[in-house]
Amino acid sequence: MAQFTNEARHFFDVRRLVFRIGELASMTDVSARQLRYWEKKELISSQERTDGQQARVYTFKTFIQVSLIKYFMDEGFTLAAAAQKADARQNRMAYIHHFISSGLQGFAKVDDQLAINLGAFDAEQTLMALVPDGDGPITYKLLPNAEAQQMTRAEAE
DNA sequence: ATTCTAACA
């Protein structure tokens, strides 16, 4: 079974997943003309081009942003309002992502069950969520920080 | 083939 620690690991780097304007346009049903216009209005941005190339390069994050703006415009919002709502949505998602990734400290075995290290409960204790193999409720257990840390690390790699 | 800017319908 895969083990995880705080270290993020991945098969590919999303920062290398980029699109040119034609691709992004067909992916989002937003015309290239609109994409250039939105960029000029600073509602979206394209990646800085280090080389001398002229063609815009868009990140995956921009793909999400464009999709959100498009969605809100289809809902009837003006471009400016749609962009504002899309921005707010992304900020909420960033917060949630931070909340989750900071809360999930790693996995371990406790009482022969999968245990999810949810991080500090207070100054001395760490909260562990015990996930049963089959059906059944998830239970929680508080362990001394040192013990939780050690067992979480012991299962890693 | 694709994207660029600028301009006009």
Add this chain to the structure above:
DNA sequence: TGTTAGAA
């Protein structure tokens, strides 16, 4: 906003 033109 769509759709051109001509250049890169």
